[in-house]
Amino acid sequence: MSESTRYRGQVQHRLGVVGRYTLLVAMAVLSLAPLVWMLLSAFKPGAEIITDPFRFRVTTMTLDNFRTMLETVRLELGFRNTAIVVLAKGMLTMVFCPLAGFAFAKYEFPGKRLLFGTVLITLMLPTLVLLVPLLLEMSELGWVNSFPALILPGAVDAFGVFWMRQIVAAIPNELLDAGRVDGCGDLRLFYNVVLPVIRPGLAALAVLTFINIYNDFVWPVVVATDPEYQTLQVMLSTLSQRITTNQLGADWASVWGQLLAASTVAAIPVFVIFVLLQRHLIKGVMAGSLKG
Amino acid sequence: MTLLTEPRAARKAEPARGGSTASRARRRRRPPLAPYLFVAPFLLIFLGFGLYPMAFALQLSFTNWRGAGVLEWVGFDNYIYLLTSEDFWGSLANSGVLWLLVIPGQVIVALAVAVALAKARLRNLFIAALVAPFVTPLVAMAQVWIVLFDRDFGAVNLGLRDLGLPPVGWLTDPALAKPTLALLVLWRTTGYAVILLLAGLQSIPGQVYEAARLDGAGAWTQFWRITLPLMMRTVSFYVVIGTLTVFQLFAEPYVVTDGGPFNSTRTAGLYLYDHITNSDLGLGSANSFLLVIMVFALSLAAVRILRSREDA
Numbered sequence: 001m002s003e004s005t006r007y008r009g010q011v012q013h014r015l016g017v018v019g020r021y022t023l024l025v026a027m028a029v030l031s032l033a034p035l036v037w038m039l040l041s042a043f044k045p046g047a048e049i050i051t052d053p054f055r056f057r058v059t060t061m062t063l064d065n066f067r068t069m070l071e072t073v074r075l076e077l078g079f080r081n082t083a084i085v086v087l088a089k090g091m092l093t094m095v096f097c098p099l100a101g102f103a104f105a106k107y108e109f110p111g112k113r114l115l116f117g118t119v120l121i122t123l124m125l126p127t128l129v130l131l132v133p134l135l136l137e138m139s140e141l142g143w144v145n146s147f148p149a150l151i152l153p154g155a156v157d158a159f160g161v162f163w164m165r166q167i168v169a170a171i172p173n174e175l176l177d178a179g180r181v182d183g184c185g186d187l188r189l190f191y192n193v194v195l196p197v198i199r200p201g202l203a204a205l206a207v208l209t210f211i212n213i214y215n216d217f218v219w220p221v222v223v224a225t226d227p228e229y230q231t232l233q234v235m236l237s238t239l240s241q242r243i244t245t246n247q248l249g250a251d252w253a254s255v256w257g258q259l260l261a262a263s264t265v266a267a268i269p270v271f272v273i274f275v276l277l278q279r280h281l282i283k284g285v286m287a288g289s290l291k292g
Numbered sequence: 293m294t295l296l297t298e299p300r301a302a303r304k305a306e307p308a309r310g311g312s313t314a315s316r317a318r319r320r321r322r323p324p325l326a327p328y329l330f331v332a333p334f335l336l337i338f339l340g341f342g343l344y345p346m347a348f349a350l351q352l353s354f355t356n357w358r359g360a361g362v363l364e365w366v367g368f369d370n371y372i373y374l375l376t377s378e379d380f381w382g383s384l385a386n387s388g389v390l391w392l393l394v395i396p397g398q399v400i401v402a403l404a405v406a407v408a409l410a411k412a413r414l415r416n417l418f419i420a421a422l423v424a425p426f427v428t429p430l431v432a433m434a435q436v437w438i439v440l441f442d443r444d445f446g447a448v449n450l451g452l453r454d455l456g457l458p459p460v461g462w463l464t465d466p467a468l469a470k471p472t473l474a475l476l477v478l479w480r481t482t483g484y485a486v487i488l489l490l491a492g493l494q495s496i497p498g499q500v501y502e503a504a505r506l507d508g509a510g511a512w513t514q515f516w517r518i519t520l521p522l523m524m525r526t527v528s529f530y531v532v533i534g535t536l537t538v539f540q541l542f543a544e545p546y547v548v549t550d551g552g553p554f555n556s557t558r559t560a561g562l563y564l565y566d567h568i569t570n571s572d573l574g575l576g577s578a579n580s581f582l583l584v585i586m587v588f589a590l591s592l593a594a595v596r597i598l599r600s601r602e603d604a
Contacts, residue, residue, distance in 0.1 A: 028421035053447030103330035133345030186326035263432035
């Protein structure tokens with residue numbers, strides 16, 4: 001290899017490195033900029049958001065937006081409702097998805113192929129399709145504007161079952177057999193042998209389930225029209241509804257400030273979880289890619 | 293970080309028939325009641341809130357039910373009405389344009405970023421930044437979009453004004469509302485696409501690249517000859533997911549534009565929702581089924597096209 005080709009190779013390599021990090025930094029900045037802007041602007045006086053959107057001064061920082069927002073939106077009610085739904089739906093999912101996954105991974109039983117086929121089909125079904133039929137069913141049951149309607153449909157979802165099946169399948173059969181020799185029944189086997197082994201997978205499922213349920217919007221906005229039962233996300237959207245449907249008076253600046261404050265408050269729980277459990281989350285997001 | 297779950301596993305996953313000798317021995321030992329009990333909660337919810345409503349909706353799609361009264365059979369009228377309705381096709385066209393604005397460009401950028409990430413330092417930090425938009429509540433960000441892209445007071449236009457440029461009607465000009473909405477979708481989902489592609493990238497064995505290097509292949513040749521062909525499966529998987537996402541798009545247009553201006557952002561999902569607000573439930577059911585068929589057909593087509601290129 002001649003001196004000049006080696007030199008060219010080095011230059012190309014350098015250029016490659018520069019290009020690579022330029023791309024990555026640019027993407028990271030683009031991803032974070034709207035979030036940072038939202039966070040900082042939420043603490044600015046409403047008028048300043050409009051007159052000076054890119055200037056952030058510590059001296060004029062204020063909680064006014066949050067205060068007025070809390071007067072307009074019943075945020076504490078939204079948080080309470082979301083908490084109830086997240087807890088109940090999350091529990092159902094976290095208990096029964098691994099259990100079903102265990103059955104599919106480690107048992108042979110008549111009808112298993114049919115049942116697992118059901119899981120796969122449900123996995124592919126667009127959520128939007130069930131919107132009308134489910135709403136009808138809810139009104140038949142008298143469940144429109146109720147917690148069961150928010151909690152039960154979509155709980156123990158096919159994705160969770162499918163994913164947990166994959167994870168439990170990786171447990172060696174010898175381990176389970178050893179448990180059986182020790183006299184474990186089926187449920188004990190699950191509790192004492194399977195659960196401890198799949199703990200990392202469970203953590204990822206928990207994080208992903210939390211974020212999915214917390215952020216869920218389509219079903220709650222359809223089924224919870226009464227503010228008493230609206231989740232946080234639905235409650236939030238009532239603010240922007242007033243803008244898009246032009247129900248505003250003159251006070252644009254104030255509403256924008258409220259909008260940003262409300263969005264910030266709604267994002268905080270997710271960010272906390274994100275920062276604390278990022279590793280599990282990424283794993284979950286990647287597995288969640290299986291969700292249609 | 294371990295990046296697990298390869299899409300390939302999803303497609304191949306089938307219940308193992310027969311199972312190991314150990315599980316067969318277990319089956320002989322005791323009647324299999326436990327597995328049924330374990331699956332029962334999932335099954336009950338599926339039957340109650342999946343299969344039953346679907347069957348009911350199928351029946352409704354042949355009626356003109358409006359939420360009360362007797363079911364009146366109307367045959368295929370709902371389907372014919374939709375298939376000859378400008379609004380229905382208009383909503384599909386809107387979704388189609390959004391697909392074009394989002395998916396092709398996103399796949400290319402995400403692939404480039406994934407390749408760059410594969411060899412980068414501080415990888416976890418970059419990944420965290422890229423995924424943050426994906427976990428942020430959608431409604432929150434959609435509302436931020438309203439504030440950023442407002443014609444008169446939005447931060448983007450004020451920035452343009454400082455550069456001496458005229459204001460742009462991001463959300464009020466029918467020609468621009470779709471791109472602005474697409475930008476929100478891109479912003480939210482690109483990090484997710486990157487992670488997915490990165491996982492595919494990492495499943496390519498290193499020896500393949502080593503062998504190529506020994507044969508004198510440069511970085512560029514390696515990308516075209518190894519990375520791209522071996523990534524086609526993962527890419528097609530993402531295209532399917534992305535297609536499903538775009539054609540089900542609901543919250544973004546619902547919050548940001550409410551379908552306007554002049555219905556330019558009334559997506560397939562939003563149009564479906566209109567039936568609900570109008571209590572046109574028979575029509576809505578028919579619309580649901582048409583949408584399912586189309587989404588499945590689109591996904592299949594996307595996979596076909598990418599597969600054929602993989603074989604070539």
